[in-house]
Amino acid sequence: MTTSVIDLHAPYKERVADALNNKHLKTALNRSTVRMSAQRISAMGAVDGQTLRNQVRQMKEHVIANLPDLLEQLESNIQANGGQVHWAQDGAEVNRIVLEIARKANVQKVIKSKSMATEEVHLNDALEAAGMQVVETDLGEYIIQLNHEPPSHIVAPVIHRRLEDIAQIMQDKLDMPPTLDPEVMCAVARVKLREEFLKADMGVSGCNFAIAETGTICTVTNEGNGRMTSGMPRVYVVIMGIEKIVPTPEDAFLQYQALCRSATGQNFSVYLSMTSSPRQPGDADGPEEFHVVLLDNGRTDMLEKGYGEALMCIRCGACLNVCPVYREIGGHAYGSTYSGPIGAVISPILHTDVTNSEKLPHASTLCGACREACPVKIDLPRLLLDLRSDQVQAEQGSWFDKVAMQGFVQTMTSRARYENAGKLASVGSNLLAGLTGGNIKFMPPPLTAWTNSRNFPPFAKHSFRELWQERTSRRKEISGERTTPPAP
């Protein structure tokens, strides 16, 4: 049996507890995140990684500063090439647009290449509800679709499953003979998927980056499914977040470099598929219709609210792989399409329905490993701090926190109160520690959260300031003169 699925809509605390209790999840995450991080480090180290990061950062800063112009440029170039551009404010609008396209083209069967944007708006559900059959063609996505799960990682959707679990799913759903050989497993999936590609009426993909200057949509894949999705069916629809844009082909290759090296540690992905137009007269293949849906869904809010930096994200997943919190709980515990540090930043702002998204900015120790890994040098800890501050400003913090903070500041703004609090804590904590032999093993709530798993030392009997004062006066006595200058 494969391990249980975390319910994305359960309360945050439950999701986290379920994740932490899942041994197979832990094994799967340990295997993959550490390996992917090591691969990224070596691939970025093989070139001048710092320069690459600086250049990508500069380019993305330019993009965010000129977003409206670039988007219009992209639109007019796609239209000039014979494609159609649609603007969608939110998820519902994306789904409406795509359904309309499908209805007009009399689509029965849809194949998809991996796309987080369509996950964000739950496009599959909408298409299926309208009676269409939808098949994911990225191997990882295909497997979780078989198992009715959402992706748990931006780049590696099935990272939460061990090889053993995946084999089990394929045995159960595809009648695959028992094997743990990845090549055999791939071959089984390939045969199944090939049939789907041939029968599909519409291909839907996301977009890794779109080139404004040429009106070109680029998808980066390792399995070639991106090309089959864009090239084989009659209709090709791209759903792209409005931030996934680069000005020129040169910029596209800059981002491509950073993406491949940071995401999978490859110098280049196996495939880079570019689509600029529908099939032209004389073309051997290609879609008859080419649609690009530009998705906002809270992205302009991000700009307005001062989180534009998060829009520079190229969705490489590097910050997930290094994040010590992600490494413990995986993606599903975040309850959002986007997990890890970047997910904790954007999920509360995007217009998606994430249960307890207000908890996500607190699901971080602010250790900074993400910022160090990010190819765009996004200051994720700082953005998390800003989100926390915004919550407090909007009076969304818990009542308890507020009272505690006020008490804390009251104490800390006066030397006398601080010293008295220290004495009180010393007496109290030494009493508690006395009960359990030197260390405190139990504290009342909410501090039980600490002592459930960890000891705490008692406060000192004499604070540093007391000892220092004693030392200073003793020295004065010995030397008969002052050794420290007077306080101003």
Place this chain on the structure above:
Amino acid sequence: MHKKQFSTPPRRVALFVTCMVDMIYPEVGMATAELLERHGVEVVFPYEQTCCGQPAFNAGYRDEARLLAHRFIEIFEPFLQQGLVDAIVVPSGSCATMVSHFYAAALFEEATDTAVRQRAEALAAVTFELTEFLVDVLGVTTTNSRFAGKLTYHACCHLLRELKIDEQPRQLLAAIEGAEMVELTGAEECCGFGGLFALKNANISTAMGQRKTRHLAESGADVVALCDVSCMTHINGLLSRQAQRCRAVHIAEVLNSQVDVAVAPPTVAPSAPEKRSRRWQDQKTK
């Protein structure tokens, strides 16, 4: 972060001991002071000091943090302006980050708080973490310390990734006589403390900490040195709950040759829930 370059080495410093060291670990403060004195630096302790405001800032309470930041500046600035001290030394990577980075970068806006921001920047230029001060400012290469046992180092997050201080403590530890430095897997991985995170996300925090203590056990180290007592509290809280032999010790104490591993730490039995006789229950089941 622009650090002041001293033409002559500073003779006097103000010690910002941090509230946790003051109240829980005074011995770390003493070791810090003695270490500085041994290198010819006189230590002044401004008694008005309390907390830098980091807990409030990290929790999103910026107004509250600003109050404490302002208070900190008011207390330490006169010592510098009157020439009583040349620098501020902090035996904590995260509190040093708060003062020397976040005050100016996040609490006082360029436009609205121009004056305070400038004062914060001036303070930041002369605020140093302990090992940074010893190595970068004083040019210390060895503290002539001794330690008999296996030693390793945990790089605290703020120290490493905000202040970019790593070589300095490692260099000082490597120069300790008698110490056998051992490798710690994931030395740069967060221990899971994260302030309020340790309470709000206690189970994730614990899982992260247990990963750290597992690596510590594998390393075979007697002592793991580090530059922040908050991470030290977290790591020791787990080590002692697990009755492990290894313990986390602040680098000031290690460098001050105050750690004796020959004396094993008091072993605490793993805390199995105590069995009490519960008479009423016994009676009921009869």
